[in-house]
Amino acid sequence: xxxxxxxSRIGDGVYRVIVDGRAHLAYVAGSGSDVWLHWNGRVFHHPxxxxxxxxxxxxxxxxxHQSLSAPMPATVLKVHVAxxxxxxxxxxxxxxxxxxxxxxxxxxxxxxxxxVHCREGELVQAGAVLVELE
Amino acid sequence: xxxRLLIANRGEIAVRIARACRELGIESIAxxxxxxxxxxxxxxxxxxxxxxxxxxxxxxxxxDALLDAARTTNADAVHPGYGFLSENAAxxxxxxxxxxxxxxxxxxxxxxxxxxxxxxxxxxxxxxxxVPGQTPADQSDAGxxxxxxxxxxxxxxxxxxxxxxxxxxxxxxxxxxxxxxQSARREAQAAxxxxxxxxxxxxxxxxxxxxQVFADTHGTAVHLFERECSAQRRHQKVIEESPSPQLTPELxxxxxxxxxxxxxxxxxVNAGTCxxxxxxSQGAHSETPFYFxxxxxxxxxxxxxxxxVAGVDLVRAQLLVASxxxxxxxxxxxxxxxxxxxxxxxxxxxxxxxxxxxGRLLLYREPRHPGVRIDSGFxxxxxxxxxYDALLAKVIATAETRDLAIARLVSAxxxxxxxxxxxxxxxxVRLLETDAFRAGRVHTRFLDTDGAYLAADPDVAPxxxxxxxxxxxxxxxxxxxxxxxxxWDPWQGIRxxxxx
Numbered sequence: 001x002x003x004x005x006x007x008s009r010i011g012d013g014v015y016r017v018i019v020d021g022r023a024h025l026a027y028v029a030g031s032g033s034d035v036w037l038h039w040n041g042r043v044f045h046h047p048x049x050x051x052x053x054x055x056x057x058x059x060x061x062x063x064x065h066q067s068l069s070a071p072m073p074a075t076v077l078k079v080h081v082a083x084x085x086x087x088x089x090x091x092x093x094x095x096x097x098x099x100x101x102x103x104x105x106x107x108x109x110x111x112x113x114x115x116v117h118c119r120e121g122e123l124v125q126a127g128a129v130l131v132e133l134e
Numbered sequence: 135x136x137x138r139l140l141i142a143n144r145g146e147i148a149v150r151i152a153r154a155c156r157e158l159g160i161e162s163i164a165x166x167x168x169x170x171x172x173x174x175x176x177x178x179x180x181x182x183x184x185x186x187x188x189x190x191x192x193x194x195x196x197x198d199a200l201l202d203a204a205r206t207t208n209a210d211a212v213h214p215g216y217g218f219l220s221e222n223a224a225x226x227x228x229x230x231x232x233x234x235x236x237x238x239x240x241x242x243x244x245x246x247x248x249x250x251x252x253x254x255x256x257x258x259x260x261x262x263x264x265v266p267g268q269t270p271a272d273q274s275d276a277g278x279x280x281x282x283x284x285x286x287x288x289x290x291x292x293x294x295x296x297x298x299x300x301x302x303x304x305x306x307x308x309x310x311x312x313x314x315x316q317s318a319r320r321e322a323q324a325a326x327x328x329x330x331x332x333x334x335x336x337x338x339x340x341x342x343x344x345x346q347v348f349a350d351t352h353g354t355a356v357h358l359f360e361r362e363c364s365a366q367r368r369h370q371k372v373i374e375e376s377p378s379p380q381l382t383p384e385l386x387x388x389x390x391x392x393x394x395x396x397x398x399x400x401x402x403v404n405a406g407t408c409x410x411x412x413x414x415s416q417g418a419h420s421e422t423p424f425y426f427x428x429x430x431x432x433x434x435x436x437x438x439x440x441x442x443v444a445g446v447d448l449v450r451a452q453l454l455v456a457s458x459x460x461x462x463x464x465x466x467x468x469x470x471x472x473x474x475x476x477x478x479x480x481x482x483x484x485x486x487x488x489x490x491x492x493g494r495l496l497l498y499r500e501p502r503h504p505g506v507r508i509d510s511g512f513x514x515x516x517x518x519x520x521x522y523d524a525l526l527a528k529v530i531a532t533a534e535t536r537d538l539a540i541a542r543l544v545s546a547x548x549x550x551x552x553x554x555x556x557x558x559x560x561x562x563v564r565l566l567e568t569d570a571f572r573a574g575r576v577h578t579r580f581l582d583t584d585g586a587y588l589a590a591d592p593d594v595a596p597x598x599x600x601x602x603x604x605x606x607x608x609x610x611x612x613x614x615x616x617x618x619x620x621x622w623d624p625w626q627g628i629r630x631x632x633x634x
Contacts, residue, residue, distance in 0.1 A: 007602055013496075013497045015603045017602070028607035030554070097324065098492075099523060
């Protein structure tokens with residue numbers, strides 16, 4: 001099939017693909033491993049990045065250890081747990097605030113808090129590990 | 135007439151107001167925080183003044199800094215936009231005391247409608263029906279919980295000073311009510327600087343229908359029909375349209391009469407919106423019950439829907455009325471023509487609980503389609519920050535009928551690539567394509583209940599032929615094997631993938 005495809009770059013990040021006579025428009029942006037693709041109203045992050053799939057699907061590390069990290073830059077509003085606290089699924093461990101909205105960070109499993117890496121009032125960056133469970 | 139207008143806001147609404155100023159020959163003055171120095175709203179205004187650091191409390195909510203900016207630029211009027219200080223009576227009063235025309239209602243009307251308690255009293259005094267509820271004198275956790283039990287569960291806890299769903303929580307069970315109350319109070323305090331809470335009976339599956347009203351200083355008050363905004367997620371509107379797919383002419387008449395009575399009862403001036411919950415559980419007929427929810431004493435986010443369907447410019451009318459001129463319309467000159475529908479494009483990830491997204495807009499191309507209007511405050515390359523609301527743009531489609539307007543909106547949204555951060559566009563498209571939405575059956579709880587599944591991204595991989603496109607983009611400087619010569623045709627970028 002691939003010999004029937006014609007790809008032309010028609011603008012900055014805009015590509016026209018002809019597949020079996022039919023034209024498709026695709027938009028691509030990003031660099032290195034951080035590639036974004038738009039096609040027909042749908043958006044793909046890390047498309048065709050085998051082994052990495054969409055980052056949203058790979059969140060929980062295997063094993064008995066779990067760490068919860070900030071999904072985005074935010075202010076820590078409340079910390080409900082301390083080292084040694086027992087937690088259960090859906091328990092609110094802490095509350096972040098970003099864009100004037102409260103974002104509760106909840107446990108996804110049973111466990112005991114091993115470490116708390118943030119304080120109330122602290123500004124945390126995206127990806128920063130906030131709480132570790134075991 | 136106003137000569138120099140300070141726009142006390144940011145984002146798409148500040149851009150919208152600056153454009154209205156340009157048409158009227160008014161000099162526009164933008165304000166900005168350190169996070170917004172290069173923002174779109176600064177670029178379109180005639181002048182710009184720095185307010186302070188990025189946090190809203192130190193910039194867009196800083197009354198002293200705003201008044202200073204007005205003074206140093208010799209502004210004679212202030213437009214508050216929506217959000218921020220738009221419904222802050224102290225700000226309206228401070229503008230008046232500084233001899234600045236406030237583009238909005240008098241401070242007294244803001245104060246009376248801004249507090250849910252007194253707004254209810256106004257509505258009741260004007261013969262407008264209200265939902266059963268109360269503001270407990272005892273604002274402790276126990277006091278609020280006791281009030282919840284009196285009103286009856288399920289119930290809502292709301293920020294008395296609030297709007298936009300902030301500080302609002304639903305209580306379905308007595309268990310855990312205290313922590314819900316505490317969370318609502320914290321969010322109310324953070325968003326509005328006032329943690330006073332109000333409780334109200336929850337009406338299951340209502341429709342949200344609001345009436346646009348407009349009054350001038352010469353005693354004229356008109357309505358500009360309704361907007362239906364029932365597609366909401368946790369009380370945040372997602373889609374707004376006019377006319378409502380459900381309203382009968384008799385019900386419209388009752389609701390618009392009620393809205394004008396409420397506006398007159400507070401001595402309202404300028405643009406305002408009376409929000410109602412409509413209970414269609416017994417069908418749509420002339421006796422369908424509706425309840426006054428609140429009055430928004432400002433321009434609404436969704437005002438373009440009314441502009442499109444009534445063929446008016448609400449911001450221009452606001453500036454005329456704030457200058458002391460009469461309304462540019464009479465009730466007899468206003469009518470609804472065709473159908474308009476708006477989608478709010480947010481930087482958020484529906485698949486991850488609608489978490490707001492921050493980051494750089496690597497690629498951002500607004501569609502240019504017939505009958506489609508885009509109000510936006512971002513450009514390609516801009517950074518979406520964490521400090522403010524995550525609204526990127528509003529896409530408004532207008533057509534002869536509701537079905538055609540929906541089709542037009544879907545087509546425009548599919549042709550609106552935004553890369554670098556997640557947006558709610560795919561979610562909104564999925565919603566617009568449901569039978570429930572097409573039939574006008576979406577109620578305010580739909581997206582949190584029966585429609586909650588729409589948040590999940592169908593786990594479908596991109597078609598394989600796009601692999602070559604990604605590879606081509608990765609190796610941009612290398613010629614693509616078997617590819618046609620690279621051509622540049624601007625029309626291709628505009629017409630979309632299905633152009634023939």
